[in-house]
Amino acid sequence: xxxxxxxxxxxxxxxxxxxxxxxxxxxxxxxxxxxxxxxxxxxxxxxxxxxxxxxxxxxxxxxxxxxxxxxxxxxxxxxxxxxxxxxxxxxxxxxxxxxxxxxxxxxxxxxxxxxxxxxxxxxxxxxxxxxxxxxxxxxxxxxxxxxxxxxxxxxxxxxxxxxxxxxxxxxxxxxxxxxxxxxxxxxxxxxxxxxxxxxxxxxxxxxxxxxxxxxxxxxxxxxxxxxxxxxxxxxxxxxxxxxxxxxxxxxxxxxxxxxxxxxxxxxxxxxxxxxxxxxxxxxxxxxxxxxxxxxxxxxxxxxxxxxxxxxxxxxxxxxxxxxxxxxxxxxxxxxxxxxxxxxxxxxxxxxxxxxxxxxxxxxxxxxxxxxxxxxxxxxxxxxxxxxxxxxxxxxxxxxxxxxxxxxxxxxxxxxxxxxxxxxxxxxxxxxxxxxxxxxxxxxxxxxxxxxxxxxxxxxxxxxxxxxxxxxxxxxxxxxxxxxxxxxxxxxxxxxxxxxxxxxxxxxxxxxxxxxxxxxxxx
Amino acid sequence: xxxxxxxxxxxxxxxxxxxxxxxxxxxxxxxxxxxxxxxxxxxxxxxxxxxxxxxxxxxxxxxxxxxxxxxxxxxxxxxxxxxxxxxxxxxxxxxxxxxxxxxxxxxxxxxxxxxxxxxxxxxxxxxxxxxxxxxxxxxxxxxxxxxxxxxxxxxxxxxxxxxxxxxxxxxxxxxxxxxxxxxxxxxxxxxxxxxxxxxxxxxxxxxxxxxxxxxxxxxxxxxxxxxxxxxxxxxxxxxxxxxxxxxxxxxxxxxxxxxxxxxxxxxxxxxxxxxxxxxxxxxxxxxxxxxxxxxxxxxxxxxxxx
Numbered sequence: 001x002x003x004x005x006x007x008x009x010x011x012x013x014x015x016x017x018x019x020x021x022x023x024x025x026x027x028x029x030x031x032x033x034x035x036x037x038x039x040x041x042x043x044x045x046x047x048x049x050x051x052x053x054x055x056x057x058x059x060x061x062x063x064x065x066x067x068x069x070x071x072x073x074x075x076x077x078x079x080x081x082x083x084x085x086x087x088x089x090x091x092x093x094x095x096x097x098x099x100x101x102x103x104x105x106x107x108x109x110x111x112x113x114x115x116x117x118x119x120x121x122x123x124x125x126x127x128x129x130x131x132x133x134x135x136x137x138x139x140x141x142x143x144x145x146x147x148x149x150x151x152x153x154x155x156x157x158x159x160x161x162x163x164x165x166x167x168x169x170x171x172x173x174x175x176x177x178x179x180x181x182x183x184x185x186x187x188x189x190x191x192x193x194x195x196x197x198x199x200x201x202x203x204x205x206x207x208x209x210x211x212x213x214x215x216x217x218x219x220x221x222x223x224x225x226x227x228x229x230x231x232x233x234x235x236x237x238x239x240x241x242x243x244x245x246x247x248x249x250x251x252x253x254x255x256x257x258x259x260x261x262x263x264x265x266x267x268x269x270x271x272x273x274x275x276x277x278x279x280x281x282x283x284x285x286x287x288x289x290x291x292x293x294x295x296x297x298x299x300x301x302x303x304x305x306x307x308x309x310x311x312x313x314x315x316x317x318x319x320x321x322x323x324x325x326x327x328x329x330x331x332x333x334x335x336x337x338x339x340x341x342x343x344x345x346x347x348x349x350x351x352x353x354x355x356x357x358x359x360x361x362x363x364x365x366x367x368x369x370x371x372x373x374x375x376x377x378x379x380x381x382x383x384x385x386x387x388x389x390x391x392x393x394x395x396x397x398x399x400x401x402x403x404x405x406x407x408x409x410x411x412x413x414x415x416x417x418x419x420x421x422x423x424x425x426x427x428x429x430x431x432x433x434x435x436x437x438x439x440x441x442x443x444x445x446x447x448x449x450x451x452x453x454x455x456x457x458x459x460x461x462x463x464x465x466x467x468x469x470x471x472x473x474x475x476x477x478x479x480x481x482x483x484x485x486x487x488x489x490x491x492x493x494x495x496x497x498x499x500x501x502x503x504x505x506x507x508x509x510x511x512x513x514x515x516x517x518x519x520x521x522x
Numbered sequence: 523x524x525x526x527x528x529x530x531x532x533x534x535x536x537x538x539x540x541x542x543x544x545x546x547x548x549x550x551x552x553x554x555x556x557x558x559x560x561x562x563x564x565x566x567x568x569x570x571x572x573x574x575x576x577x578x579x580x581x582x583x584x585x586x587x588x589x590x591x592x593x594x595x596x597x598x599x600x601x602x603x604x605x606x607x608x609x610x611x612x613x614x615x616x617x618x619x620x621x622x623x624x625x626x627x628x629x630x631x632x633x634x635x636x637x638x639x640x641x642x643x644x645x646x647x648x649x650x651x652x653x654x655x656x657x658x659x660x661x662x663x664x665x666x667x668x669x670x671x672x673x674x675x676x677x678x679x680x681x682x683x684x685x686x687x688x689x690x691x692x693x694x695x696x697x698x699x700x701x702x703x704x705x706x707x708x709x710x711x712x713x714x715x716x717x718x719x720x721x722x723x724x725x726x727x728x729x730x731x732x733x734x735x736x737x738x739x740x741x742x743x744x745x746x747x748x749x750x751x752x753x754x755x756x757x758x759x760x761x762x763x764x765x766x767x768x769x770x771x772x773x774x775x776x777x778x779x780x781x782x783x784x785x786x787x788x789x790x791x792x793x794x795x796x797x798x799x800x801x802x803x804x805x806x807x808x809x810x811x812x813x814x815x816x817x818x819x820x821x822x823x824x825x826x827x828x
Binding site: 042129183203204206232241244245394396416418441442 | 615671687773
């Protein structure tokens with residue numbers, strides 16, 4: 001009796017306490033998160049090739065593995081994986097009991113269907129190079145799949161984190177009428193995956209709406225009722241929409257607006273580095289850039305830190321390697337100090353005691369403050385006696401003009417960016433610095449060639465031991481930095497504006513806003 | 523009158539044909555490859571070639587044009603190169619939004635411009651006249667995007683009276699219509715003023731005043747109707763321009779209309795969208811011109827069409 005007399009008040013107090021705290025708990029679930037971005041997605045299918053596509057798709061369609069913001073590969077739909085000793089077979093054990101949004105089971109057969117579709121050249125998937133080394137996918141049992149490659153290909157695990165190789169429901173693709181090149185229609189307009197959010201609606205050029213998946217398998221249950229991506233092309237208007245409360249998140253806030261947002265108590269500004277490296281490449285096969293002293297002179301002549309501080313508002317990181325931190329295989333290598341005297345000395349040694357003239361091509365409006373950065377580089381080069389004539393054009397023309405073969409191009413120096421979207425050094429280094437990758441067949445538009453670098457990059461693809469692989473890449477990067485085929489500039493930072501009531505949002509270095517764990521308190 | 527109308531509409535066909543040939547050729551002559559843009563910077567030659575083949579861009583230009591004409595005759599303007607959405611569907615979705623914005627802007631412009639022009643003309647050579655003309659000059663000179671962003675800053679951010687972006691409700695229409703209507707209002711004001719001044723000098727106006735007709739009636743009934751003829755022309759042409767899509771306003775206010783569609787399509791080299799949109803804008807312009815001519819006949823009994 002005495003016990004009960006004491007228990008009852010305690011229980012009452014606990015109940016009252018629970019009731020009092022319930023409202024504040026309930027307020028952080030539900031609601032709609034509105035994200036403003038500059039461009040619409042094109043397709044939500046295997047035929048995706050741009051950031052808006054993968055950003056939205058990542059919430060609906062999941063991958064076997066995930067790339068954490070600090071560059072680690074973690075199992076996701078996979079529970080575990082094992083690489084065979086010879087590096088040619090990857091056995092993946094899947095999590096049990098997962099279903100697609102249409103109720104069909106996610107199993108090894110679905111994994112086989114997805115990867116086979118992706119790598120089949122007849123399907124003309126633009127990013128099929130990600131799994132081009134795969135020679136077969138086998139269903140060992142309902143929850144085990146085995147991927148075989150022709151030769152050891154260590155980057156495969158990193159490639160499987162790529163959002164473009166998400167696991168779509170094979171039944172849904174068939175029901176929709178298939179996925180056809182070049183845009184994955186008709187399925188690509190309404191994807192079906194295993195993600196925390198389901199596709200709801202897409203009004204082209206305006207907005208994409210996702211809704212909560214109440215049956216989500218993962219430990220982090222989706223908290224929002226809806227996520228909406230709105231297309232607001234103008235940077236200034238997007239920031240104003242954030243300030244007016246019409247959207248919760250604004251991406252790519254211009255550096256000049258950050259101080260105004262910082263003093264607004266309803267908002268906060270997030271700065272996250274990006275995996276995108278901005279550089280100005282030299283035509284390695286064309287004088288004067290055939291001489292390493294000239295290339296290094298350019299690097300000494302430009303004050304990259306000043307550019308980052310003044311033009312980019314501190315929201316960038318001076319490059320100390322050809323790839324950005326957060327990429328598997330990155331290591332800090334070196335920077336060229338700002339030394340105009342040294343630049344002049346090197347130029348004189350190379351036979352240009354009175355400076356020289358070059359043409360510098362750059363895009364406008366493609367990268368953050370790209371035209372302003374080019375102008376700053378031009379001004380700084382002038383101090384060292386280098387006259388750089390700036391040439392710009394809109395992006396489509398720029399892409400074409402910079403993609404001509406080595407014997408047909410008259411480009412001397414040009415600005416570009418490269419986002420190592422797989423999070424693995426192979427994609428950032430092999431694609432740009434291996435001599436087999438010269439444009440227009442490959443992505444190296446500056447025609448770099450160093451046989452030792454070629455050898456190291458080839459080797460690194462097959463080394464399974466992470467420490468040895470990293471060491472090999474470091475060696476290659478040291479050679480590249482000394483050869484200076486680029487004016488090494490910076491890796492971009494993403495400046496994102498958020499309303500304070502938004503929590504749990506992740507701005508990922510692959511330039512995607514991830515709202516799987518986001519909440520909006522009301 | 524009816525035969526005249528039919529004749530005018532039939533004349534539109536060769537105009538559209540001519541425009542289609544010019545646009546078709548021009549966009550394929552400028553540098554930039556839609557297949558490369560679609561594939562992205564990192565794509566290989568192989569991928570780009572594949573995309574070109576899939577989209578039929580590797581066929582001779584004449585063949586592509588013939589296919590386009592054949593389909594257009596059946597009402598099929600093709601599919602967007604980028605997302606395969608039917609061009610007619612995209613236009614059907616976006617054009618009404620542009621019309622809404624254009625008409626609203628024109629109403630704002632006329633509602634401000636015509637009275638301003640009348641007041642200015644009837645107060646000719648006074649400070650009122652000068653003030654109206656200075657404001658009109660400012661209205662024409664202010665960049666549209668500057669005005670738009672400032673209106674958003676004041677009314678959406680500071681006062682929170684109106685939404686910043688979007689197009690869903692009538693409230694969303696106010697700021698973009700005012701932004702877009704301002705320059706047109708200024709032009710209409712100046713045109714109205716000139717036309718009114720011209721008309722107010724006429725003998726029949728002096729006669730009306732001599733007869734003792736009240737001034738508001740002189741201005742409103744006798745003068746205005748004749749002054750409106752050139753003003754109607756200007757309004758018609760302005761509306762035509764606006765229906766071509768006010769791309770700056772559409773960009774600032776995230777208004778998904780035809781203007782932005784066209785500019786985005788040009789930047790992306792989305793040939794079918796460019797062709798379809800230009801043909802739509804041309805047709806609109808032609809129709810508007812016919813409409814303006816019809817309105818003349820209403821305003822001026824001397825004008826008769828056979």
